Amino acid sequence: MAGPRAGGTRHAATxxxxxxxxxxxxxxxxxxxxxLVDVLAPQEHDDAHITGAINxxxxxxxxxxxxxxxxxxxxxxxxxxYQ
Amino acid sequence: xSARAAWRLESLGFAEVYRYQGGRDDWLANGLPFEGxxxxxxxxVDVARHEVPTCALGTRVAEARARAEAAGWNECVVTNxxxxxxxxxxxxxxxxxxxxxxxxxxDPGPVTERLDAPAxxxxxxxxxxxxxxxxxxxxxGELVAMFFAADVxxxxxxxxxxxxxxxxxxxxx
Numbered sequence: 001m002a003g004p005r006a007g008g009t010r011h012a013a014t015x016x017x018x019x020x021x022x023x024x025x026x027x028x029x030x031x032x033x034x035x036l037v038d039v040l041a042p043q044e045h046d047d048a049h050i051t052g053a054i055n056x057x058x059x060x061x062x063x064x065x066x067x068x069x070x071x072x073x074x075x076x077x078x079x080x081x082y083q
Numbered sequence: 084x085s086a087r088a089a090w091r092l093e094s095l096g097f098a099e100v101y102r103y104q105g106g107r108d109d110w111l112a113n114g115l116p117f118e119g120x121x122x123x124x125x126x127x128v129d130v131a132r133h134e135v136p137t138c139a140l141g142t143r144v145a146e147a148r149a150r151a152e153a154a155g156w157n158e159c160v161v162t163n164x165x166x167x168x169x170x171x172x173x174x175x176x177x178x179x180x181x182x183x184x185x186x187x188x189x190d191p192g193p194v195t196e197r198l199d200a201p202a203x204x205x206x207x208x209x210x211x212x213x214x215x216x217x218x219x220x221x222x223x224g225e226l227v228a229m230f231f232a233a234d235v236x237x238x239x240x241x242x243x244x245x246x247x248x249x250x251x252x253x254x255x256x
Binding site: 018020021022023026027034036037038039045046048050051052056058061063071073074077078081 | 121
């Protein structure tokens with residue numbers, strides 16, 4: 001797996017831009033142990049979500065809710081579409 | 084939303100964060116595994132027929148017709164090297180000038196359906212419009228199958244020789 005900050009691009013100072021990926025990369029990263037985070041509302045998650053995805057609604061995404069995630073593994077966020 | 088979420092996770096100290104830009108719609112449209120209430124609904128890809136006669140651009144109509152007839156169908160789908168649907172030859176075009184190229188006579192914009200569309204809903208929509216079938220493609224336009232309304236509404240395989248129903252003399256797509 002890639003090293004620290006591998007998911008993004010480091011800019012001038014300390015800003016890291018999360019890297020945008022397509023479904024083929026999602027499949028590869030998940031197979032390698034990445035965590036999928038569905039940031040849709042719970043009812044939308046219940047309707048349909050990628051197999052194995054964890055639901056953390058964007059409105060509730062904070063240090064506490066994110067504590068269920070393993071910081072040592074990559075994280076992939078997704079919602080409905082490109083937005 | 085996913086971009087903001089990725090940024091938020093970065094700010095919370097997560098070292099390796101990605102954003103799946105296509106999101107759930109892209110995932111479902113490409114028939115990939117999912118969970119939830121919607122997974123209990125039969126999708127068009129679940130009941131569509133996957134053996135579809137195809138030909139490439141530059142193929143003579145005679146060859147396209149032979150492929151269609153060998154499969155017992157009235158249409159041949161034109162695909163490119165990537166398997167993307169670029170047209171459809173059917174009806175009068177399929178039974179017209181045998182020496183013409185499919186490029187010259189094909190419908191370049193056949194209607195397609197997403198893999199994850201609900202089968203019964205789509206079948207009823209087709210039936211109400213006097214149509215019998217619809218191509219099924221991935222979100223990238225790659226040919227996957229042909230969906231027949233009768234396979235859902237009648238619970239059995241429809242015949243491939245449905246009568247012409249539209250002005251092009253096609254077979255009801």
